[in-house]
């Protein structure tokens with residue numbers, strides 16, 4: 001019998017986790033198709049708070065990359081929404097007119113942010129905080145504007161506010177209730193939280209009912225029903241969410257607040273399931289991942305025809321992800337006639353703990369200032385543990401341990417360490433003892449603990465330390481390449497060199513990777529390290545690269561590609577422009593756009609047209625897709641500008657011609673400006689030159705992206721030759737010592753400017769670095785040309801198009 005067709009609507013956290021669970025139960029059962037409205041593969045929405053707070057980048061929060069879908073034979077349509085369901089014909093129809101039949105359908109459409117229905121809510125500068133697009137909007141606004149107002153003092157609003165503070169904005173939180181996070185905290189904890197956040201620089205407007213948002217085109221202020229107002233050039237609405245049920249409702253499914261499901265996540269229509277924030281179980285739509293993942297497990301077994309315990313609802317626990325503040329809340333935390341509270345308040349150290357009991361069972365807890373006991377208390381709440389024989393105040397002390405001592409030792413094996421993923425202490429200890437895990441990353445790979453909000457990482461580390469004893473220090477202090485190995489980047493490179501390893505699979509085999517296929521983190525990294533160590537002999541492994549680098553073009557949200565030909569130093573000529581114009585006409589390319597890096601970008605190129613487009617352009621690849629030198633932006637300089645003291649275009653073109661196609665740990669951008677006015681924005685590039693009287697200043701480690709960083713002055717040099725020599729040595733040192741996917745801005749902060757200077761001050765070392773750089777550059781071939789000439793690759797990559 002052929003495979004059944006399974007369609008998932010919603011490529012978010014709950015839906016894709018349910019698919020992962022299904023693959024674990026029976027990977028052969030279904031032909032899987034996923035539709036996602038967003039243009040990205042499945043990413044960790046939770047970590048958007050951390051992206052905004054500057055702790056991580058959008059690029060690093062992917063959970064399942066494009067390769068994962070390919071490897072699991074899942075057809076993924078991103079940027080495509082399902083617009084209707086015909087449960088009679090068992091098909092779904094998308095906004096692109098695609099009709100997809102299903103045997104089983106899972107709806108995981110998540111939630112929509114609640115937008116206050118007030119005048120001005122549609123003004124420019126008003127945003128929700130739900131997805132990458134919203135996060136990008138806030139990041140962009142913070143670069144241009146100063147004043148932010150966050151409406152909503154719940155978890156999301158406070159995490160957004162902390163992020164905007166980190167981005168240098170002046171932030172006011174507008175809250176309707178008399179104290180913060182009233183859905184998770186009592187008044188005492190809410191007020192303590194406010195106190196702490198005020199110390200961090202946040203301002204609060206409590207008991208304020210927003211009336212309107214005013215301004216011309218863009219927001220200028222928020223007004224309140226009491227007649228007052230607050231100025232703002234950015235307004236973030238974080239006033240709750242509502243399950244996204246429109247599709248289900250229109251398709252005839254039973255809905256209330258969410259899509260109504262039974263204990264097996266079935267809706268009222270046969271063969272249609274709902275999971276995640278869009279689903280309502282026993283009157284409750286959940287808004288945290290832990291219950292959604294529990295639902296996914298039950299759904300997976302049921303849909304695969306295996307026996308399973310029913311889903312009976314979840315007790316919730318939350319933690320605020322704001323650094324410097326420890327807040328934990330779980331269960332039913334408000335006392336009343338039936339529920340009595342035990343409270344401990346330490347005014348000196350700012351600690352507050354409260355337990356709520358119904359009869360002799362703990363039903364809720366609030367912790368402020370010290371949340372280490374959170375997981376233990378949460379386990380007790382979940383288990384409905386009877387504490388009649390325990391002195392209640394003793395519950396607040398970790399059993400058998402002194403305050404400050406790690407209490408993982410005292411936890412029982414069933415106690416949950418990772419609340420998001422429901423991973424117990426016992427499961428982690430088993431992974432350490434039986435699977436040889438020695439790092440937090442490996443534990444994540446083996447058990448999923450710490451894969452979501454990351455809040456349990458310290459506990460996982462404690463447990464590793466406790467279980468491994470003396471072996472812990474050496475193994476866990478270093479950062480492993482990924483969860484498949486305990487080896488660090490340095491160790492892997494050393495082993496590649498010593499053992500003469502020559503391909504990715506061999507590295508994994510010889511160095512004892514825990515997974516034979518590796519993961520999306522280590523495969524591209526190993527491919528880079530191998531190429532860096534053996535530039536002449538290494539055969540690049542296309543399958544280990546990210547999709548853009550495999551295709552040598554940037555994939556866009558509609559599945560077409562963008563193509564950027566090389567234009568050295570941003571300088572072009574009539575002949576190249578004519579070729580570009582002809583290609584645009586011939587291939588009916590819908591958008592031609594000049595980029596920030598002074599290049600011409602052709603958008604909307606069909607995958608199958610890529611080789612012909614390159615052939616007809618007959619220009620080198622601009623590598624706009626690669627972890628390599630992207631562009632050298634130049635100002636017009638002494639040739640035409642009255643202020644120019646140097647030949648910026650000349651130096652820029654020479655640099656770009658020399659280093660084009662160089663593989664680097666992350667993208668590298670350069671700029672050359674011929675005077676301190678810096679029209680090419682040299683101070684915000686990985687490497688930037690600024691012309692001065694008698695030479696150049698060389699700035700390094702600049703970044704104009706998500707986390708803006710001004711470059712540091714590395715050297716002043718007199719001639720173009722010196723400039724090129726230093727650039728070569730600097731870039732090679734970065735290539736040899738940075739972690740894969742580490743931008744120069746992060747690398748220079750990690751290793752230190754002074755350290756890099758010390759290395760480069762040594763002429764002998766500089767010569768060695770430049771010699772290795774020259775060897776690497778000597779084997780460069782233009783990838784577009786190679787593909788045009790290689791019929792096999794051309795066919796494999798571009799002609800066998802999966803529809």
Ligand SMILES: Cc1cc2nc3c(=O)[nH]c(=O)nc-3n(C[C@H](O)[C@H](O)[C@H](O)COP(=O)(O)OP(=O)(O)OC[C@H]3O[C@@H](n4cnc5c(N)ncnc54)[C@H](O)[C@@H]3O)c2cc1C
Nearest residue numbers: 010012013014036037045081082109110276277287288289
């Ligand atoms: C900034 C932030 C921080 C958070 N922090 C935490 C935290 O610390 N801990 C925690 O437990 N939870 C946290 N959450 C909540 C958590 O992210 C959500 O509970 C979880 O993402 C919900 O998963 P889901 O799959 O149900 O919905 P989503 O992740 O929203 O996925 C639904 C997807 O379906 C797509 N979709 C909708 N309709 C269609 C359609 N018709 N066709 C195709 N695609 C469609 C949507 O575009 C979306 O991509 C946070 C949320 C945010 C926004």
Ligand SMILES: NC(=O)c1ccc[n+]([C@@H]2O[C@H](COP(=O)([O-])OP(=O)(O)OC[C@H]3O[C@@H](n4cnc5c(N)ncnc54)[C@H](O)[C@@H]3O)[C@@H](O)[C@H]2O)c1
Nearest residue numbers: 152153154155156157174175176238239240287319320321
């Ligand atoms: N750390 C975490 O666990 C975390 C972090 C972020 C988001 N989330 C989840 O994301 C979802 C959305 O978070 P949220 O904070 O928006 O939802 P929420 O419902 O928890 O909080 C919304 C807050 O906005 C306030 N509010 C409502 N109307 C208002 C108004 N007119 N003016 C001012 N304040 C108003 C409410 O009093 C409430 O405190 C939730 O499911 C939440 O659990 C969780």
Ligand code: SF4
Nearest residue numbers: 635641644675678679
């Ligand atoms: S950086 Fe100086 S030299 Fe270059 S264009 Fe601007 S003003 Fe002219």
Ligand code: FES
Nearest residue numbers: 418420452453454
């Ligand atoms: S508690 Fe959130 S990832 Fe473990």
